[in-house]
Amino acid sequence: MAKLKIRENYHQARWDEPIIYELSTPGERGILVPQPEKEIKDESGDILSSLPENMRRKDKPNLPEISQKHVLAHYLHLSQETLGSNLNNDISQGTCTMKYNPRINEKLATLIQHVHPSQDENTMQGILSIYYRFENFLKEISGMDRFTLQPGGGSHAVYTAASIIRAYHESKGELEQRNEVITTIFSHPCDAATPATAGFKVITLFPNEETGIPDIEALEEAVSERTAAVFITNPEDTGIYNKDIDEFVRIVHEAGALCFYDQANANGMLGIARAREAGFDMCHFNVHKTFGTPHGCSGPGTGALGVRDYLARFLPIPTVEFNGEKYYLDYDRPESIGKVRGFFGVAPVVLKAYSWVMMLGAEGLKEVAEISVLNNNYLQKKIEDIPGVDVWYARGRHRLEQVRYNWIELEKETGVGTDDIMRRIGDYGIQHYWTSHHPWVVPEPFTLEPCETYSKADLDEYAAVLERIAEEARKDPELVKASPHKCASNVIVKPEELNDPDKWAVTWRAYLKKHRKE
Template sequence: MNYSDTDIRKHRHTDGKPNLRRFHQARWDEPVVMELSAEGERGILIPEAEQAVRDAAANVYDTLPSSMRRKNAPALPEIAQNRVLRHYLRLSQENLGADLQVDIGQGTCTMKYNPKINDQLAYSPKMAELHPLQDESTVQGILEVMHEFEKIIKAISGMDKASFQPRGGSAAIYANAAVIKKYHDAQGNTHKDEIITTMLSHPSDAACAKLFGFKIITLYPDDDGYPDIEALKAAVSERTAGLMITNPEDTGIFNPRIQEFVDIVHEVGGLCAYDQANANGLLGITRARDAGFDLCQFNLHKTFSTPHNSGGPAVGVQAVTKELVPYLPGPLVENDNGRYYLNDDLPHGIGKVAAFYGAASVVLRAYAWVMNLGAEGLKEVAEIAVLNNNYLMGEVLKIKGSSAPWAKGKRRIEQVRYSWEELHRDTGIHSEQLGLRMADYGLHYWTSHHPYLLPEPATFEPTESYSITDMDEYVRTLKAVTEEAYSNPAIVRSAPHNCPIHKIRHDNFDDPERWAVTWRAYCRKHADSSNG
């Protein structure tokens, strides 16, 4: 391709091939919002209530118990609207995000595009101004949406009932563990105190079960990377309360013997919970019920394309077979001849795992996403996600120093756990350092959650949202960074160079005496340190 001297595109290509995208993140010496506060400054002036309203309401403050009354007014920032706007826009420029970049490098989290029309629905006053304490007769619309979306979840999972109350994936896994415990207690199975999981399932499966006092038995992968079925046979006993497992695990490797795993646990009276937080490669292809599972969960902020929002708001949908319905967290949305209501009459349920009934605006977004796609569209999501992932794997494995251990020659589902062990051995560069250098090009990169069973891991998940152009750009940049690791490791080791923060001092995170999660705590600890 030949460009003339006046062609503005010529700097973007060399010999007809795209150059790496130039990137330099904004850096602002931005104070926290409390430091911007100026006494008497206001963003909005709230009109005083009319006398008739004041007379009718009386002094609401006097109706509060003394233990609930503040002794001092809250220390809120006093700041004008335009300064608030500038403050948060500047902070946003110091971040990488899914709407700014190719966000492939976030394996296990399914960072896909969130259609903005769904946000418009959630921001509508008809949704945004609802209150969870309103009378049910005034919120029939959102209750109907929840009830209809529950039908969709049941169709996707094969289960008989679902709850949207858990506020995220780990909360739904916690609810799964609670239901397993409640079920066995109700059956008098007090001896069932062991949960089996796998090393490459999400760590929350083990952590949440541990919270209920279960002993955790962890299965390691066999030589091919599949959960070791012989180890499972050795682990099950009359003490087995259940199996809590991800499939595919957080390597993208699908266990083809999953129904056999379930049958083995069922033979000793255990329940089986399917962690489907990342079901993006399975929609319309396989269901939890079809493999014999008793309960499962989905993350709406992953598979169902609602924003992650840095961990919240989120919804982890818990779905169960009819035998476990009595133990679900309440309330549940029910329909009585066209009238929707919240059923909190669940005497055997595990109780609430969150306030009210979950994040309704998240359910609305997910419902809109599914209704726009339809059943065939959902299946196409999974097919494209799997196709993208396997294309990306083929390209990444062409890069010197990379590998995808286990399941040699096999396809993956929605993600791949790669290893840069060879690159580290050759150059001394760690996977984390590759990620920091990728940030210099405006691209996100993720290693993996612990434990690092694979040395020097990296976990990429392209989802269905990214085009071949996006994936090629990501691979091209990744290849350039690894070439730097071989030719000039110092520039990778000292990265990032184009970001607002060069290196983070971890000693502040490691010392609880320095933690300050509120402004008052920061001021108190800062004053203490200033005084020596």
């Protein structure tokens, strides 16, 4: 057995690296692009003149001028200042299943780099077949009848669900009446935010202190003829599984409303429990996470939304179909809510997830869930033994794939809180430590989800580092509060500016304009 080792002498590179535009030197080049030969120019003619006037640049693009060597050094410097799963022990992010992504799948995704969604569907039968087959996998895993892979992330899929619920009640002439959605405080924030964005009033249920989940009586009180749907995560972001979930569904259905199952926390249930058997009308998966593809943050991600057959007519267009001979895109769906994203989804993410499922098979998916739960319960036992740590709600009850802990006792004793520990943990080469969604319901929280890709040694190291930091907090609290000491990133001097839009700049040109340097 490998000896437990804390990285005492870890020290991350700190380059104080300028923005690449600040490294720019007029006239410097990384590569000289050869000019086209005269014969080619004569044959092609003046191509630019064929572009409409409003599509032509007035000025040359503002690109940095820098040599290859310095471009390489710049980005290598930045990479050395970045913590990540390739280099560090990260133990995932509670609620987000940030697991190791097989690199062979990244290679596979490059095979479709020349496929464009605007090309004739007859010329992209391969990727359409992947979409169709992966949808069938999700149908089997969840019990739903149809899926769309168009949404760009989990929250986007939940918003798509809210839009379909609007369309469903509108088709029955009940939308004006059914204007409320019920969720729970430890379901994901998007389960409240996206229905609100779709025009619904949101009612939030809080958990019973003893069980960690809302009482059935609280749900019965909230449900009425105004209820459009319930949006619920199970297990919630405490890791506690609601064993009465089918009873929740029955109560909502009896009121004439729909039930949406947020399955961003499905990593501990793959191949074990399905949304259909719990009675849900709809569910979603974070394909970019649960199915072994990078965490896309509603960018290069995919939120797969599944529905029962009576809701399939509302799915976004196009759907991917197969007529026995060829795969095709079906736009002829008059009751569809329309597009929710350009084209029909992020193909590389779907391909990676398809490959991940094919490599694992049905038994492998079940093993993913079993190891995730095993890892979580092992880590929970280790962390509960650290003085100053507590587990909020339902003490003594097993969690599934994550736990919401807290440092309340340590903070009272030393003044060191969870934000301080989050900064200090990087000094030991640990990449990830997540607190909670804001506002905090559980004081001084931290939420860990050690999914199936972490070894026992990883879990032991992570727990040992937290125990070391708790000891430091008692001996020298200012050491922890002043951290990080060995990381590339320092403490933010003015954290309040992160909430000031006037200080934000998402591009270099925007930065220059805001600071009146241009």
